[in-house]
Amino acid sequence: MERIPILKMGDNLLVTIQVDMHDRLAMNLQDDLTNRISAEGSRGVLIDISALDMVDSFIGRTLGDIAAIASVLDAVTVLVGMRPAVAITLVELGLSLTGVRTALDVEKGMALIRRSIATEAPDALAEG
Amino acid sequence: MLLQKADVLPLRSDEDVVRARHAVRDRAAKLGFSLIDQTKMVTAASELARNTVLHGGGGEVTIEVLRHDERIGLRLTFEDHGPGIPDVELALRDGYSTGTGLGLGLSGSRRLMNEFEIRSAPGEGTRVCVTRWK
Numbered sequence: 054m055e056r057i058p059i060l061k062m063g064d065n066l067l068v069t070i071q072v073d074m075h076d077r078l079a080m081n082l083q084d085d086l087t088n089r090i091s092a093e094g095s096r097g098v099l100i101d102i103s104a105l106d107m108v109d110s111f112i113g114r115t116l117g118d119i120a121a122i123a124s125v126l127d128a129v130t131v132l133v134g135m136r137p138a139v140a141i142t143l144v145e146l147g148l149s150l151t152g153v154r155t156a157l158d159v160e161k162g163m164a165l166i167r168r169s170i171a172t173e174a175p176d177a178l179a180e181g
Numbered sequence: 182m183l184l185q186k187a188d189v190l191p192l193r194s195d196e197d198v199v200r201a202r203h204a205v206r207d208r209a210a211k212l213g214f215s216l217i218d219q220t221k222m223v224t225a226a227s228e229l230a231r232n233t234v235l236h237g238g239g240g241e242v243t244i245e246v247l248r249h250d251e252r253i254g255l256r257l258t259f260e261d262h263g264p265g266i267p268d269v270e271l272a273l274r275d276g277y278s279t280g281t282g283l284g285l286g287l288s289g290s291r292r293l294m295n296e297f298e299i300r301s302a303p304g305e306g307t308r309v310c311v312t313r314w315k
Contacts, residue, residue: 073202075195076231107202107220109227110285138220146224146289147275 057082059089065097065166066090066128067159071104079115086119090126097166098123101159103134113148120153129169130154133162184246184253192259193239198230201242205257208244212253214315222255222313225290229259229309232286237261237307247312254295254314262306269301 055078060067066089068082086098100116102108108116120130132155135143143150154169156162188208190201205226209219226242233240240261247254266272273291278284287309291297294311301307 073199075199077195106206107223107227109224109231110289111227111231136220138217141217142220142224142293145221145292146228147285147292148289 055081056085059085061089061093061095064095064170065099065163066093066095067099067101069101069104073105073107074112076111079112083115083119083122087122087126090123090128095128096170097163098128098130099159099162099166100130100132101134101162102132102139103136103158105139106136108135108139108143110146110148113143113146113150117150117153129166129173131156131162131165131169133157133159182248184248188244190242190244191239192230192233192241192261194234198227198234201230202227204242204244205255208246209255212246212255212315214255214313218313218315221293222257225293225311226257228286228290229257229311232307232309233259233261236266237263239263240306249314252314254312256310256312258308258310260306260308265303265305265307266299266301267303269299273299 057068057070090098116132123130132153135155154165156165188204190204191197192201202223206219206223209222230242238261240259243258245256247256271277273287275288276284290311294313296312298310
């Protein structure tokens with residue numbers, strides 16, 4: 054079955070979507086990422102969508118669901134590289150991707166993941 | 182006025198939805214639509230093609246190039262012979278969904294295109310015709 058590769062980089066997972074995803078492929082990515090986060094104990098998930106020339110409501114919802122599931126599994130998701138035309142279209146479509154953290158590129162996305170994990174840590178200690 | 186021969190593509194599977202997106206992107210790019218307009222049309226096509234596959238039980242999309250006075254337009258017509266939509270007004274509202282989606286397919290694609298026409302009758306199927314002008 055067709056799959057989108059997931060790379061492990063230390064505590065984080067990196068996904069670069071380079072194909073025009075049909076719905077099943079997007080669902081497979083959601084399942085695969087969920088399993089990998091759980092198996093590896095990942096803290097961050099970075100999804101690079103710079104190669105995507107459109108994000109419709111299904112793909113948008115799947116990305117939002119991935120971020121929500123990752124959050125429940127104690128991982129931070131950052132979406133990077135959204136093209137301007139895609140961003141304009143998404144908002145006009147009515148999808149604002151609230152709850153999904155975004156960054157302009159991979160480097161800024163990794164920095165955001167590191168910061169998010171660092172700011173969460175003191176809370177965890179205080180509560181524990 | 183209709184220019185060029187229309188393309189008709191089947192819509193039966195997830196892969197057909199992707200093929201329809203590519204066909205719309207190709208046509209829109211060749212006609213010289215801006216990148217933002219192309220993206221809006223491809224996204225609307227994806228929403229409507231998915232509706233045809235999921236809710237209409239499959240059907241087809243017709244892609245046509247129009248000329249009206251000096252303006253060029255791209256018209257997409259999605260047709261199925263599925264169960265139809267009992268209440269079209271309701272289905273056009275943001276957030277209306279029969280269960281699996283976000284309910285942005287119809288209302289969202291209406292915002293992304295210049296013209297939007299829908300005809301549906303229970304038991305007879307649904308026909309959605311959208312146009313964007315350059």
